[in-house]
Amino acid sequence: MSVIIPIRGLRYNPGAGPMSELITPPYDVIDFWLQERYYRQHPCNIIRLEYGKTYPSDTEKNNRYTRAAADFAAWQEDGILQREKTPAIYFCQEEFTHNGQMKTRSSFICGVKLFPYEKGIILPHEETMPKHKADRLALMQACKANFSPIFGLYVDPGRIIEKPLLTEVRRAPDVSFTDEDNRRCSIWVVANAGVIKQVQQLMDSQRIFIADGHHRYETALTYRDLRRKQEGYSAGECPYDYVMMSLVNLYDPGLVILPIHRIIRNAPHLNVEEFLKHLREHFLVEKFPPGADHKNLKAFFEALGKRGSSPQQQSRHDVKYGRNQHPHVFGLYIGGDRFYLLILRDKSTLSPVIPSGYSLTWQGLDVSVLHYLILKRLLGIEEEQWADENYLSYTREEENILAAVDAGMYQLAFFLNPILIEEFTAVAASGEKVPQKSTYFYPKIATGLVINQL
Structure with missing residues (x-):
C-alpha cells in the first residue's frame, strides 16, 4: 500500500x-x-x-x-x-x-x-x-x-x-x-x-x-x-x-493525544441560567467546588478525566451507558470561577440529534456529542458557523480560555477529554472525518x- x-x-x-x-x-x-x-x-x-x-x-x-x-x-x-x-x-x-x-x-x-x-x-x-x-x-x-x-x-x-x-x-x-x-x-x-x-x-x-x-x-x-x-x-x-x-x-x-477545547461567543439569545436549565434535561450538571483565582483548575481536569473514563468507574445509578462505552463528560466554565461537570444521562437520547449517516464510533465521539447536542441544538450555533471565529474558537491553553471568559471576550468555555486512539483509527479507517480541531498530537x-x- x-x-x-x-x-x-x-x-x-x-x-x-x-x-x-x-x-x-x-x-x-x-x-x-x-x-x-x-x-x-x-x-x-x-x-x-x-x-x-x-x-x-x-x-x-x-x-x-x-x-x-x-x-x-x-x-x-x-x-x-x-x-x-x-x-x-x-x-x-x-x-x-x-x-x-x-x-x-x-x-x-x-x-x-x-x-x-x-x-x-x-x-x-x-x-x-x-x-x-x-x-x-x-x-x-x-x-x-x-x-x-x-x-x-x-x-x-x-x-x-x-x-x-x-x-x-x-x-x-x-x-x-x-x-x-x-x-x-x-x-x-x-x-x-x-x-x-x-x-x-x-x-x-x-x-x-x-x-x-x-x-x-x-x-x-x-x-x-x-x-x-x-x-x-x-x-x-x-x-x-x-x-x-x-x-x-x-x-x-x-x-500523546490531547484535547482541543471550545470557547463560545455570540451565541444567539444566550441566557446562562436558562442554558443550565436546558443542560439538566440531558446531563447531570455538577457544580465543581470553587477555588479563588482558578486554584481548583488542576483538580477540575483530573475530575473531568476520571469521570470520562470507563463505565466501571462510575457509581451513579442515574446514568445509562451501552456496553463497552465510556461516558460523555464535558467541562463547562461560565466565568466568575463557576465550573461545572456535564455527564450525559442516557446515550439513547442522542439518536434524534447526531447525524445518522455516520458510523457508531463517529456518533459516539465526545466532540460529536458536544457539537450536535450542545452547540447546535441547545445553543443554536449552526454547522456553517463552527469554522467562524465570531462564534467558535479552538485552543489548548486552559488558563487563556478562563481569562477570555472572565474578561467578557467569550461567553462560555467547554473542555473535553482527549479522543481515544481506537476511536481515531476507527473513524479514519471508515473514511470519515471528525469535526475540525478535535485532536492535538x-x-x-x-x-x-x-x-x-x-
Whole structure:
C-alpha cells in the first residue's frame, strides 16, 4: 500500500546557529506574537520561510511567498542550508515530560507517495478549511519545497518497522539539541541502503493516518496535479509525487493525544441560567467546588478525566451507558470561577440529534456529542458557523480560555477529554472525518529539522 522513499533533505549547517533558535512549531499554531518572537530570535529562523510576515505594502511581486523563495535560495547559496549528499531516512527520538512522566517518542522522516484519499492508503480524520490550503499552495509554488513534515501514523503493535532504524542509534546522533520547551531531540541520518530497503518493505503493507497536516497533504496533491499539467504528465515519477512526512507508530509509548477545547461567543439569545436549565434535561450538571483565582483548575481536569473514563468507574445509578462505552463528560466554565461537570444521562437520547449517516464510533465521539447536542441544538450555533471565529474558537491553553471568559471576550468555555486512539483509527479507517480541531498530537513535529525540495 504505502510507498516511502529516502530524500536528499536540506538541513541547517551546524555553523548557522543553535538548532533551538532556528526551528519553530508548525505554522498553524503560530500567532502574531510567536511569529514576531521567532523573527527576532535568529535571522535564519525557519519562520521566514514557513510563515513569513505580511505587510500593507505587499504586492504580487513582493510578498511573504516571494520573500520566502528569495531567502530559501540565498540560504542555500550561502551554505546556511546544505543538501544531503545521498538520499536518507531521518530517524528521530524526542524526549519530553508529560504530566510529570518522562516519555520518548520515535519517528522517521521520509518521502511518502501521494495518493487521493479515496484510494484508502493515506487516511484523513479531520475536515480542512480552504483559506489555509490557498496559503500553503502559494508557498509551495513559490519555493518548490516542503519546509515542515506532515505528521503521519502507522499501525505496528510489535514495533517491527523501527527495528532496522534502531541499529543506527548505537552511534552518536548527527543532530542533538534541547528546544525552547526543554524537549531533547536527536536525529540520525540513515543512508544505509539495506536499512532503508527493509523499512520500505515493512511499510509496504501499511496505511498511513494523517495525525497533523491535513491542509498540507491536500495542498501537496493539488500542487502535484498542477505541476503535472504544466510539465506534461508522464509515467515516470517526480519529486512532487511525494510529500515529506514524519511517521510515528500508533503503538509508540511516547505518542500523546490531547484535547482541543471550545470557547463560545455570540451565541444567539444566550441566557446562562436558562442554558443550565436546558443542560439538566440531558446531563447531570455538577457544580465543581470553587477555588479563588482558578486554584481548583488542576483538580477540575483530573475530575473531568476520571469521570470520562470507563463505565466501571462510575457509581451513579442515574446514568445509562451501552456496553463497552465510556461516558460523555464535558467541562463547562461560565466565568466568575463557576465550573461545572456535564455527564450525559442516557446515550439513547442522542439518536434524534447526531447525524445518522455516520458510523457508531463517529456518533459516539465526545466532540460529536458536544457539537450536535450542545452547540447546535441547545445553543443554536449552526454547522456553517463552527469554522467562524465570531462564534467558535479552538485552543489548548486552559488558563487563556478562563481569562477570555472572565474578561467578557467569550461567553462560555467547554473542555473535553482527549479522543481515544481506537476511536481515531476507527473513524479514519471508515473514511470519515471528525469535526475540525478535535485532536492535538503532542508534541508537535518541529519545522526546520529537514527540508524536502520538490
